[in-house]
Amino acid sequence: MSGGKATASAPANIALVKYWGARDLARALPLAPSISMTLDRCRSRTTVEAVAVGDTVERVAAGDAEAGAGEEVLLRGPGGELAPAPERFAGRVRGHLDELRRWAGERAAGVRFRVATENSFPASAGLASSASGFAALAVATTAALGCDPLGDPAAGGLGSALLSSLARRSGSGSAARSVLGGYVEWPAEDAGGDDDPRAAALAPASHWALADVVALVEEGPKTVPSLDGHRLAPTSPHFERRLAELPRRLEETRAAIRARDLDRLGPVVEEEAIELHLIAMSSRPPVFYWRPGTLEVLEAVRAMRAGGVGLGAWATMDAGANVHVLCPAAEAGEVAERLGRLAAVSGVIRDRVGDGPALHDDHLF
Numbered sequence: 532m533s534g535g536k537a538t539a540s541a542p543a544n545i546a547l548v549k550y551w552g553a554r555d556l557a558r559a560l561p562l563a564p565s566i567s568m569t570l571d572r573c574r575s576r577t578t579v580e581a582v583a584v585g586d587t588v589e590r591v592a593a594g595d596a597e598a599g600a601g602e603e604v605l606l607r608g609p610g611g612e613l614a615p616a617p618e619r620f621a622g623r624v625r626g627h628l629d630e631l632r633r634w635a636g637e638r639a640a641g642v643r644f645r646v647a648t649e650n651s652f653p654a655s656a657g658l659a660s661s662a663s664g665f666a667a668l669a670v671a672t673t674a675a676l677g678c679d680p681l682g683d684p685a686a687g688g689l690g691s692a693l694l695s696s697l698a699r700r701s702g703s704g705s706a707a708r709s710v711l712g713g714y715v716e717w718p719a720e721d722a723g724g725d726d727d728p729r730a731a732a733l734a735p736a737s738h739w740a741l742a743d744v745v746a747l748v749e750e751g752p753k754t755v756p757s758l759d760g761h762r763l764a765p766t767s768p769h770f771e772r773r774l775a776e777l778p779r780r781l782e783e784t785r786a787a788i789r790a791r792d793l794d795r796l797g798p799v800v801e802e803e804a805i806e807l808h809l810i811a812m813s814s815r816p817p818v819f820y821w822r823p824g825t826l827e828v829l830e831a832v833r834a835m836r837a838g839g840v841g842l843g844a845w846a847t848m849d850a851g852a853n854v855h856v857l858c859p860a861a862e863a864g865e866v867a868e869r870l871g872r873l874a875a876v877s878g879v880i881r882d883r884v885g886d887g888p889a890l891h892d893d894h895l896f
């Protein structure tokens with residue numbers, strides 16, 4: 532093929548029922564279904580250029596291109612400058628590009644990629660930057676290869692089910708959910724028997740305008756990747772019991788979303804978050820994502836719900852110290868103000884439920 536360039540953005544998501552524990556970690560195949568809410572403002576934007584090896588001035592050997600060697604992965608810093616991405620992230624991007632190249636077959640033969648990405652929020656702080664980043668990478672890469680990633684399959688597009696599978700092949704399971712907007716479920720099993728579970732929409736963003744106010748208590752990268760958390764989860768004495776509880780929680784979460792009932796959703800979501808961290812802390816060896824500020828925020832959220840204040844605020848955390856506070860859109864201003872006043876909170880992101888990936892004309896390079 533001749534070279535193409537494409538830019539896509541994709542949203543982060545917050546898990547309401549968590550993916551924690553895999554039956555095949557290398558392929559990011561989960562032990563249990565998970566449900567998430569797609570975010571609006573927290574997004575990654577990624578430009579991918581597919582350079583046919585024969586066309587490029589900086590020729591690389593075809594064999595190298597096959598293995599993805601020499602692929603450039605850039606990250607846009609806070610000052611707007613593009614710089615080589617940290618090796619841990621760049622390595623995951625190259626691995627994902629290899630998977631996408633394998634899927635694309637002939638279309639990607641002898642192609643080498645150049646990638647640049649930026650996040651609208653602090654990366655690697657348990658805010659699902661890998662979910663948004665790899666979903667955006669799947670969309671931009673397939674578009675750069677000449678596919679129509681966001682188009683309807685009936686009209687030759689890839690469609691969200693295939694995109695979900697392609698995003699999952701990054702190794703980030705939560706990326707499988709970031710290819711869709713609104714409220715999303717990622718099943719553990721594939722009804723078609725291909726062992727390729729694909730996320731599907733439970734309801735679009737327009738169904739229920741929930742807000743998510745994120746209280747930042749730690750903006751640096753987390754020290755333990757989710758991958759280690761998944762691997763260690765079955766060593767916790769609480770893990771099996773959680774798996775047994777999950778069918779009830781999943782049903783309760785689906786019903787609460789259907790009924791737009793935050794008083795029903797909130798308790799399940801908090802239970803889920805506390806339990807993920809209980810399992811992490813009781814894994815062998817233990818994994819601690821919480822910081823003292825996490826507890827301060829959790830206490831403040833309970834106080835917001837108490838009589839006298841009476842806000843509908845419910846907390847959840849992914850594998851990090853920062854706390855997402857779900858609340859009705861009309862209460863988000865007051866919740867953000869109260870969270871911002873806490874000593875441990877360095878910043879607040881006012882987000883809400885949002886739409887899925889999009890393609891853009893303005894490239895990062």
Ligand code: DP6
Nearest residue numbers: 546549550661703704705757849850
């Ligand atoms: C706690 O394996 O998807 O966020 O690759 O870092 O994105 P990353 O993690 P992944 O695990 C996500 C774990 C979680 C819960 C969830 O999103 O369901």
